[in-house]
Amino acid sequence: MAEKSFPGPRAREWIERHHRVIATTTHDPEALPLVIERGEGVYLYDVDGNKFLDFSSGISVNNLGYPSHPEVIKVVMEQLHRLGHAAGTDFYNPYQVMLAEKLVGIIPGGRPRKVFYANSGTEANEAALKLVRQATGRKFIIAFLGAFHGRTLGSLALTASKPVHRKGFFPWMPGAIHVPYPNPYRNPWGIDGYSMPDELVNRVIDYIEEYILDKLVPPDEVAAVIAEPIQGEGGYVIPPKSFFKKLKKLLEEHGILFIDDEVQMGLGRTGEMLAINHFGVEPDVVSLAKSLSGGLIPIGATIYRAELDFREPGMHSNTFGGNTLAVVAASKTLDIIKELLPHVKELEPLFKKRLREWLDEYEFIGDARGLGLAHAIEIVRDKESKKPDPKKRSVILRKALEKGLVLLGCGKSSIRLIPPLIISREEAEKGLEILEEALREARRA
Ligand SMILES: Cc1ncc(COP(=O)(O)O)c(C=O)c1O
Missing domain, CATH: 3.40.640.10 (Type I PLP-dependent aspartate aminotransferase-like (Major domain))
Known part of the structure; x- marks a missing residue:
């Protein structure tokens, strides 16, 4: 879904300016070069006009979508x-x-x-x-x-x-x-x-x-x-x-x-x-x-x-x-x-089923867990050793972002899937598909 170059020329310029004047807080300068200009529903748009489906909800803040309900x-x-x-x-x-x-x-x-x-x-x-x-x-x-x-x-x-x-x-x-x-x-x-x-x-x-x-x-x-x-x-x-x-x-x-x-x-x-x-x-x-x-x-x-x-x-x-x-x-x-709770419960099985399939299919997914619209996969070197693989996690996050899906890590090597609670079934399926593509590519990488 990232339609233009990513990160585009405007994003690059803002990131450079950001690092000159804004405190070093939690941004990894290399990992996720997303410069958000506006949001609409479950989508974010960057300063170069790229459109992203959001599975991060601003760390579970924008649960009603962007800019809000x-x-x-x-x-x-x-x-x-x-x-x-x-x-x-x-x-x-x-x-x-x-x-x-x-x-x-x-x-x-x-x-x-x-x-x-x-x-x-x-x-x-x-x-x-x-x-x-x-x-x-x-x-x-x-x-x-x-x-x-x-x-x-x-x-x-x-x-x-x-x-x-x-x-x-x-x-x-x-x-x-x-x-x-x-x-x-x-x-x-x-x-x-x-x-x-x-x-x-x-x-x-x-x-x-x-x-x-x-x-x-x-x-x-x-x-x-x-x-x-x-x-x-x-x-x-x-x-x-x-x-x-x-x-x-x-x-x-x-x-x-x-x-x-x-x-x-x-x-x-x-x-x-x-x-x-x-x-x-x-x-x-x-x-x-x-x-x-x-x-x-x-x-x-x-x-x-x-x-x-x-x-x-x-x-x-x-x-x-x-x-x-x-x-x-x-x-x-x-x-x-309160009104959204049944919708969140309805989407839970979609995520659980897909994550369970990935757990069976990918040697580098050690665990998959979740409730409602709070899910995660844990990226490891292999299932037996369970050694966390934060590098592969970064590759997956970056690939997903380039394909138009915003995700965030958590823990040492996990990826959280936390879309806004207003997400439709179709949008949720789309996001899961993008993440699966990123997983497939990460396996080959
Ligand atoms: C469980 C929990 N408690 C407290 C905090 C701190 O919240 P804030 O960043 O608004 O200070 C966070 C932030 O991520 C959190 O996840």
């Missing part, structure tokens, strides 16, 4: 003429309240809850960390290896998906402890978690109980466990079904809270409003961000059991959290996502 754009345009910033920490406004009432309603369990508004995922998690520390008086937080919770200094202490995130920034916030995540494909015990899910789950729970709580920190000094229900940056890793129920039981025995980081997997991506719904447990605290405002305006939210609330005004706050443009966009987004 027309109804979200409409409410934002109306709000723009009414009120934007309204010093939400000093004055009251109805827009924040209306969204909070809806957000409270999407958390399982039906208990009284409250909402803290932020501007990003990391900020939503910072609020969660401060909240649980002050509510419990305890200092330690347990997180999982492979997790991504953000890059500010508090959440960074819990992030453990790539050393580059931490390189040069030590020491991290004290009180963070990491334990293995129940990754069915790749775990320290070499257990095949697909055929022996309970064995894997018990191993992780025993590890937390016997090695961490029995030997390292007394349970009554642990404030919370923070987890992604499905690890995103870590590789779209889905733990066995029984994991969170067993984890929650252990935590309840010791009065340890459970923070559910739904920043990437929440809000319909997995076919459920929250990814934790697949596991049947009630979190104490939930973090949301990314797609919450329909991909238009930065927003984050921390939703927590009301009795955990900050004890005094001013203990935690910010300037822009709950900006009224963001909250009206979010309110409309939640309605639209």
Whole structure:
């Protein structure tokens, strides 16, 4: 679908200018030279007029497509003429309240809850960390290896998906402890978690109980466990079904809270409003961000059991959290996502079937996994050694992009397939075909 030269002359020029004045953040200058000028539905257009089908959703932000759903754009345009910033920490406004009432309603369990508004995922998690520390008086937080919770200094202490995130920034916030995540494909015990899910789950729970709580920190000094229900940056890793129920039981025995980081997997991506719904447990605290405002305006939210609330005004706050443009966009987004859930579930088998076929066919695909419209394939040197092959992953990503499909990596050598939730069956099939062509070529390369 890339119709003209790629990367074209304009793209090359913008990339050069970019690197002169914009901070070195996460762009690999060689890998994906996509300079986006505009988006429409599930398509992106670059500055040279090339058209791309998008299977990346701006890392699960543009879940309603580009630039956003027309109804979200409409409410934002109306709000723009009414009120934007309204010093939400000093004055009251109805827009924040209306969204909070809806957000409270999407958390399982039906208990009284409250909402803290932020501007990003990391900020939503910072609020969660401060909240649980002050509510419990305890200092330690347990997180999982492979997790991504953000890059500010508090959440960074819990992030453990790539050393580059931490390189040069030590020491991290004290009180963070990491334990293995129940990754069915790749775990320290070499257990095949697909055929022996309970064995894997018990191993992780025993590890937390016997090695961490029995030997390292007394349970009554642990404030919370923070987890992604499905690890995103870590590789779209889905733990066995029984994991969170067993984890929650252990935590309840010791009065340890459970923070559910739904920043990437929440809000319909997995076919459920929250990814934790697949596991049947009630979190104490939930973090949301990314797609919450329909991909238009930065927003984050921390939703927590009301009795955990900050004890005094001013203990935690910010300037822009709950900006009224963001909250009206979010309110409309939640309605639209609710309607999209059956569509997401309907497309799940299409992806599962195709990925399973690839897993059988390609020696360099070690694992394929997914739920809803959150899927990944893991690229390895060969099935037996399971050695990650990030180089081949880069080749596949680049080939797909040249053929007009935008994809992103995750984990050490996985590729995530996360189209906007509004994608049609035909568009999804088209994207899968392009990726298959790229896989075929990568086999020959
Ligand atoms: C699960 C999870 N939590 C937190 C974050 C941090 O969000 P942000 O980049 O908005 O700070 C991310 C970002 O990818 C994420 O995937």
